[in-house]
Amino acid sequence: MTRLTVSSSPHIRQTDSTAKIMWSVVAALTPALVLSGYLFGWRALWVTGLSVLTAVVCEALAQRLRKTPVTIGDGSAVITGILVAFCMPATVHWYVPVFGSAAAILIAKQCFGGLGCNIWNPALVGRAIVHVSFAKDMNPSSYPVVHVEPSSSWLSDVLRHFTIDVTAAGDAAATAVDAITGPSPMAILKKGLASPDALVGSPAEQFTHVLRGQAPHLWDAFWGNIGGNIGEVSALLLLAGVVYLVVKGYVRWYSPALYLGTVAVLAAVLPLPLGPEGARWVWAAALRSGPDGMLYPLYHLVCGGLMLGALYMATDMVTSPLSPRGQMVFAVGCGVLTVLIRLYGGYPEGVCYSILLMNTAVPLIDRWTRPRVFGTGHKKPAPGASS
Amino acid sequence: MARTFRGGVHPPDGKAATAGLAPQRIAPEAALVISLRQSMGAASAPLVAVGQKVLRGEPIGKPSGFVSAALHAPTSGTVKKLTTMNDPVTGGKVQAIELEPDGEDRWHDACNQPRAWRDMAPEAVRQAVADAGLVGLGGATFPTHVKLTPPKGTAVDTVILNGAECEPYLTCDHRLMLASPGEILEGLDVFMRATGAPRGVVAVEDNKPDAWRALRDAAADLKHVEVLALPVKYPQGAEKQLIKAVTGREVPSGGLPADAGVVVQNVATAYAAWEALAWQRPLTERTLTITGDAVSRPGNFSVRLGTSVPSLLERAGLDAEAVGKVIAGGPMMGLALATIDTYTIKGLSGLLCLKSPEMFAHGPCIRCGNCVDACPAGLVPSTLSLLGEAYEDTQLDALDAAMESGLMDCIECGSCAYACPAGRRIVHYVRFLKAERRKQLARERERKSQQQAAVSK
Ligand code: SF4
Ligand code: SF4
Numbered sequence: 001m002t003r004l005t006v007s008s009s010p011h012i013r014q015t016d017s018t019a020k021i022m023w024s025v026v027a028a029l030t031p032a033l034v035l036s037g038y039l040f041g042w043r044a045l046w047v048t049g050l051s052v053l054t055a056v057v058c059e060a061l062a063q064r065l066r067k068t069p070v071t072i073g074d075g076s077a078v079i080t081g082i083l084v085a086f087c088m089p090a091t092v093h094w095y096v097p098v099f100g101s102a103a104a105i106l107i108a109k110q111c112f113g114g115l116g117c118n119i120w121n122p123a124l125v126g127r128a129i130v131h132v133s134f135a136k137d138m139n140p141s142s143y144p145v146v147h148v149e150p151s152s153s154w155l156s157d158v159l160r161h162f163t164i165d166v167t168a169a170g171d172a173a174a175t176a177v178d179a180i181t182g183p184s185p186m187a188i189l190k191k192g193l194a195s196p197d198a199l200v201g202s203p204a205e206q207f208t209h210v211l212r213g214q215a216p217h218l219w220d221a222f223w224g225n226i227g228g229n230i231g232e233v234s235a236l237l238l239l240a241g242v243v244y245l246v247v248k249g250y251v252r253w254y255s256p257a258l259y260l261g262t263v264a265v266l267a268a269v270l271p272l273p274l275g276p277e278g279a280r281w282v283w284a285a286a287l288r289s290g291p292d293g294m295l296y297p298l299y300h301l302v303c304g305g306l307m308l309g310a311l312y313m314a315t316d317m318v319t320s321p322l323s324p325r326g327q328m329v330f331a332v333g334c335g336v337l338t339v340l341i342r343l344y345g346g347y348p349e350g351v352c353y354s355i356l357l358m359n360t361a362v363p364l365i366d367r368w369t370r371p372r373v374f375g376t377g378h379k380k381p382a383p384g385a386s387s
Numbered sequence: 388m389a390r391t392f393r394g395g396v397h398p399p400d401g402k403a404a405t406a407g408l409a410p411q412r413i414a415p416e417a418a419l420v421i422s423l424r425q426s427m428g429a430a431s432a433p434l435v436a437v438g439q440k441v442l443r444g445e446p447i448g449k450p451s452g453f454v455s456a457a458l459h460a461p462t463s464g465t466v467k468k469l470t471t472m473n474d475p476v477t478g479g480k481v482q483a484i485e486l487e488p489d490g491e492d493r494w495h496d497a498c499n500q501p502r503a504w505r506d507m508a509p510e511a512v513r514q515a516v517a518d519a520g521l522v523g524l525g526g527a528t529f530p531t532h533v534k535l536t537p538p539k540g541t542a543v544d545t546v547i548l549n550g551a552e553c554e555p556y557l558t559c560d561h562r563l564m565l566a567s568p569g570e571i572l573e574g575l576d577v578f579m580r581a582t583g584a585p586r587g588v589v590a591v592e593d594n595k596p597d598a599w600r601a602l603r604d605a606a607a608d609l610k611h612v613e614v615l616a617l618p619v620k621y622p623q624g625a626e627k628q629l630i631k632a633v634t635g636r637e638v639p640s641g642g643l644p645a646d647a648g649v650v651v652q653n654v655a656t657a658y659a660a661w662e663a664l665a666w667q668r669p670l671t672e673r674t675l676t677i678t679g680d681a682v683s684r685p686g687n688f689s690v691r692l693g694t695s696v697p698s699l700l701e702r703a704g705l706d707a708e709a710v711g712k713v714i715a716g717g718p719m720m721g722l723a724l725a726t727i728d729t730y731t732i733k734g735l736s737g738l739l740c741l742k743s744p745e746m747f748a749h750g751p752c753i754r755c756g757n758c759v760d761a762c763p764a765g766l767v768p769s770t771l772s773l774l775g776e777a778y779e780d781t782q783l784d785a786l787d788a789a790m791e792s793g794l795m796d797c798i799e800c801g802s803c804a805y806a807c808p809a810g811r812r813i814v815h816y817v818r819f820l821k822a823e824r825r826k827q828l829a830r831e832r833e834r835k836s837q838q839q840a841a842v843s844k
Contacts, residue, residue, distance in 0.1 A: 005711055005744040006478075006725045008815035010801030011718040012398055012555070016808040018750050071750075116751035116809075250755075317755045322767060324760065371765040373793040374393070374627060375640035 018115075021250050021317075022075030028241030029082050029312065035237055036230045040090035041146045041164040041177075044230045047090055051097035052081030055105050062110035076115050080104050083123030086231020086308055087352075088130065091144065091167050092137040099133065100126040120359045121319045124309075124352050131352070143227025144177050185221055185228075186304035188214045189296075190348040193274055206274070208292045211299075218295055222302045235302040242311040251315045252324065255331045259310040260301055262335025267297040270343060306338065309351035319359045326362075326369035333358045333365075392628040394763035395620040396802045398719065400594065401556040401678070410562055410674045410687040413702070415462040415488040419693030420472050420730040421447070423482040426522040427529045428454030433484060439466045440489075444498030444669050447484055450517070456530045456733075457520040459669040460495075461691035464488040473729040475696070475715045476528075476722060483730070486693065497667065504577070504664040512581040512664065519663030520670045520733075525549060525560075525624065525653035526716050528734035531660070534652065535581040537645035543582040547633055548575050550591040550598065550654040551617065551624035554717025557737045559674040559687050560654050564591065564598035567658055568605035572612060574657025577664050579611070582650050587612040588633050589654070594619045621719060622800040626651045628763050640796050655736075673733060677703040679740035681710035694731045696738065705740055712744040719801045750809040758803035758813060764796045768803035768813045775816025778823060786827065789820050797821075 036044040059077035063070045084100045104126030112118040131138050146164045148157050166177055192210030200206065216226045224234025231238075245251040274280045300306065314320065314334050321330050334354050341350025424430040431448030441447060441460040448458030467485040474481040504512065517532035537543050548571065552560040564571060575587045589606070591599045593616040603614040617623055617632055627638045629651060636647040644651055652660075655673065662668040671692055678685035683704030690699065700713075714721040716736055723744075758768035770792055777785035797817045804813045 004713055004724060004726065006723045007712075007744065007747070008812060008818060009714075009718075009720050009722065009799070010805050010814065011712065011714055011721065011723065011739075011741070012745050013747065013805050013807070013810060014396075014398070017748075018753055018809050021753070021755070021808055074750075114751065116753050317753050320754070322754055322756045322759050322769060324756070327756070366767075370767060371393075371759060371762070373640060373765045373796050374631075374763065375637045375642065375796065376765075376793075 016249075018076075019074040022079055024245060024248055024250055025079050025312070026075055026082065028245050029079070029086070029231070029238075031237040031241060032086070032224075032231050032234050033082065035224050035234050036090065038158065038161045039145050039224065039233060040230065041166045042162055043166050044090040045162075047088065047092060047094075047097050047230060048082060048085035050094060051085035051101045052078050054098045054101040055081030055084070058102050058105040059110070062106055063114065066110065066114070068114065071115065074115070077105060080109070080122045080126070082231070083308070083312060084126040084130075087123070087127040087229055087305065088138060089140050089143055089228070090230050091140055092134070096130055096134050096137050100130040103129045116318055118318060119362070120356055121313050121316050124313055124356050124359075127352050128356065145225075145227060146177060185215050185226060185299060186342065187348040189299060189303075190342070193272060194276060207296065211292050211295060215299065218298060218302065221299070226303075228303075229305070232305050232308045235307045238307045238311050242315075245315075251311075252327060254324070255315050255320070255327050256310050258328055258331035259314050259335045259338075260306070262332050263300055263306060263310075263339055264297045266336065266339040267300040267343070270339065272343060300339070300342065304342075304349050305351040309338075309355055310334070313351075314355050314358070319362065321362050321365045321369060323366070323369050323371055325371075326365045329365050329369060330358055330362065333361065390615065390617055390632050391620065392623075392631040392763055393765060394761050394802060395622060395628075396761050396805050397619070398555050398621055398805060400619075401718075402558050402561070402594075404685045405556075405558045405676050405678050405687055406561055408558075408562070408686045409566065410559070410689045412689045413691075413694065413699070415464075415492060415691045416694065416698060417488070418467065418695075419461055419464075419486045419488065419691060420470065420695070421458065421461065421484045421486060421693035422472055422474060422730065422732050423448050423458065423484065424474060424476070425458060425520070425528065425692070425733045426454075426456040427527065428452065428456075428533075430482065431455060431458045433469060433482070435466045435484065437466055437468055440464070441466060441486070442493050442495040442498075443671060444495040444667075446669075447486075450530075454530055454533055456522050457518060457669070458692075459520055459671050460486060461671040461693055462486070462488045463491050463493040473726055475724060475729045475732060475735060478722075478725050483693075494668075498669065500667050502665060502667050505580075507580075507664075509581050509583060512577060515664055516577070516581065516660060518669070519659070519667075521656060521659050521663060522670070522733050523653055524655035524659065524673060524733065524736065526720070526734050526736045528732075531652065531656055534644075534650055535578060537582065537650070538643065541643075541645040542648060543584045543645055543650050544648045545586045545588060545634060545650075546575060546578045546582060546584045547629060547649055547651045548578075548587070548589040548654050548657050549624050549626075549629055549651055550589055550595075550602070551629060552595070553592060553619075553621045553624040554719055554721070554737075555621075556678050556739050557676045557717050558678075559676045559736060561595050561598055562687050563655055563658055563674060564595070565601055568598075568601040570661045571602065571654050571657045572605055572609065573665060574652075574654075574659070574661040575612060577660040578650065578652055578657065584650065585611060589614045590617055590623075590629055590633055591615065592617055592619045592623055621802065622763060622798070625763065625798055625800055627798065640793075670733060673731070673735070675731065675735055676737040677740070678737070679714075679742075681706050681740035681742045690731050692731060692733060696727050696729050696731065699731070700727060700738065700740065703738075703740075706742075709742045710740050712741045714739040714741070719805065720799065746810065747804065747812050748810040749812050752807075752811060753809055755808055757806040757808065758811075761802040761806040763800060763802060764793070764798055766793045766797055768797075768807075768817075769811075771797065771820065772811050772813040772816045775820050778820060779816075786820060786823055790824065794820055794824065 055077040104122035108122040108125035337354030338350040429451040472483040521531035522528040774785040774789040
């Protein structure tokens with residue numbers, strides 16, 4: 001007889017594995033990546049590829065040094081690489097994604113003990129670091145997008161999109177690149193509302209003016225036809241990816257729903273500072289009297305880093321709480337912080353720092369939201385009293 | 388009332404291979420080797436000498452202490468020797484009695500006689516149960532008379548018969564409920580009489596509608612008995628979870644079912660109780676399921692205690708080359724055998740023979756929270772497994788942290804490890820920590836007694 005295996009029960013397990021979960025997340029991010037190749041040309045893919053390569057190499061290197069098994073096959077470093085690249089414009093220098101990914105993997109992940117032990121989402125740490133280190137690269141004055149004159153064949157048009165170098169914007173020869181868009185929509189809204197003009201007329205009129213005059217159309221912003229960072233432009237595709245993850249059971253629906261919901265509600269009800277240094281405060285509800293009133297919270301949802309953050313970073317298992325209740329607290333907390341930073345903070349964007357802050361609070365949240373141990377706590381009626 | 392409990396998982400049930408197969412009765416073979424450890428608590432002490440002739444049902448082992456069970460000759464024959472065998476529960480060696488059947492299979496005179504048990508007082512019923520050597524046949528093998536004697540100060544108002552059979556692959560209880568619903572209900576009556584409980588419930592998982600119907604029809608005229616179909620969820624058959632699902636009550640942490648006014652018994656134990664009371668037949672036979680992808684003729688088998696496991700497996704068509712794991716019991720809580728060279732005991736509810744053992748890679752915890760959702764005890768299994776690793780790594784305060792996290796409330800159901808994508812060996816670490824805790828307590832006791840000895844000197 002062959003040797004019998006002896007091990008502790010249980011002797012069966014479900015079919016998911018860490019690698020399966022991670023690669024599914026990679027798959028969920030892929031549509032958004034393909035679209036950015038279309039919008040921003042091959043450079044978007046190149047930046048992402050470079051970032052992924054760096055992440056994987058750093059992971060392998062660090063694991064070698066720490067003398068632990070090399071687990072680059074589990075896909076978690078690939079996710080980090082993709083997310084780091086997704087937070088930057090396609091026009092960055094090559095060393096920006098390399099630096100960001102290396103920082104994410106080496107500092108935020110491996111220094112803490114590798115997968116499962118890190119406190120902060122590695123990609124967000126990478127993003128925060130390159131944000132302060134390469135401010136110019138990360139906040140370009142304009143986000144060029146590829147523009148191709150329609151020819152007779154749509155297929156060749158699409159393919160041409162992928163072959164154009166977006167960094168050639170302004171280059172007279174590269175007519176296919178439009179630097180049409182200015183700053184990101186979140187910055188436009190913030191700047192517009194803080195300009196001296198904002199004090200003229202009613203808040204609703206002013207808001208409409210900002211929207212109509214400067215911000216992209218909401219629908220364009222939703223599917224991705226705007227300037228922005230590689231992976232943040234298409235709320236639609238990011239959502240589609242997360243629906244897939246929810247169906248697979250790797251993301252719990254309430255987590256992104258609560259994050260997005262909190263942002264939408266708060267953006268709709270909180271008071272806004274208008275004019276330079278918040279000279280005048282109005283309730284966001286006041287914007288609603290205008291024709292575009294309901295749009296304000298919607299812009300908050302679809303623009304900037306919110307979708308990417310709420311759907312793929314705040315749902316990162318490792319850096320969010322363990323229990324469902326904890327995850328709900330976490331999601332709401334992220335939403336509150338995001339809106340507070342966006343409306344009142346110095347940055348137009350608050351997703352990155354709010355998630356990082358909430359990451360820090362996870363051990364505390366875990367402690368608060370520990371499930372009730374069976375047979376402790378709440379009292380059931382004694383047998384005699386029950387009917 | 389919500390008839391469910393927190394947590395749980397839905398493993399594929401694997402029951403189709405044997406659910407349709409009525410048990411085959413296997414006649415006693417050339418030699419039976421009967422373990423003296425057939426129950427939780429103390430092993431029994433042998434009552435027979437080598438060369439002695441015994442009849443079926445004759446006592447051959449007597450309980451040593453209250454939490455211990457009597458043992459009876461499974462057939463008529465001659466005691467060949469007092470020996471040792473591999474214990475299918477602990478894997479260690481246990482004392483055993485080898486019996487050579489005489490082929491006549493004759494009952495002892497005092498056995499196999501009808502008895503008007505309904506006139507018996509509760510104490511007499513409990514004594515009869517104890518004398519018949521009954522233990523929990525679901526696998527826990529707790530002596531039945533102990534469970535029927537609730538501690539002072541507790542009043543039992545409900546007896547629940549556990550027909551959930553929530554362990555995947557096992558179908559022996561299912562077949563028993565189909566074949567003998569009336570006898571099972573009589574057994575329930577025995578338990579109700581022994582405990583004085585006015586209410587009886589038979590709980591079946593709703594993946595066995597035929598068994599539920601058979602029991603319901605048999606119970607149609609019984610006013611105080613209810614037959615429930617509970618939604619399928621593992622571990623529905625775990626004692627505390629079953630009580631919660633049926634009565635809505637929670638057994639307090641560290642407490643007994645009696646603290647919630649309930650006694651739970653397995654349906655097979657109820658059947659054995661009927662045999663013991665109504666026919667004075669001690670427990671000498673049980674039904675078990677032999678299944679898995681490494682046997683070609685899976686089925687249910689009614690076997691005498693002490694039947695050789697290799698011969699049973701051969702009968703079921705074991706592929707000795709391909710088999711990689713043999714599990715005593717079901718796949719969620721059963722014990723992986725180091726060797727099949729052993730003999731059946733009262734608590735052996737199944738033999739699951741698998742070709743390729745499932746691999747538990749024990750990767751790092753990715754904090755997915757699946758185990759927290761799955762844990763019916765409301766624990767954070769991920770934390771317990773990490774503390775287990777830390778303790779192994781000589782971080783000694785990890786044990787205190789684990790105690791504070793409810794280590795002792797873990798029922799070792801395996802739901803957490805089943806649900807873990809990282810394949811963490813959570814239950815292994817829980818058991819390890821519990822064993823360390825027991826050692827710690829023993830050390831403390833020893834220190835105390837030494838101190839006392841020093842003081843009294
Ligand atoms: S084995 Fe213990 S920790 Fe794991 S799910 Fe069951 S009760 Fe919870
Ligand atoms: S199921 Fe496994 S990976 Fe997920 S939290 Fe529990 S121990 Fe960690």
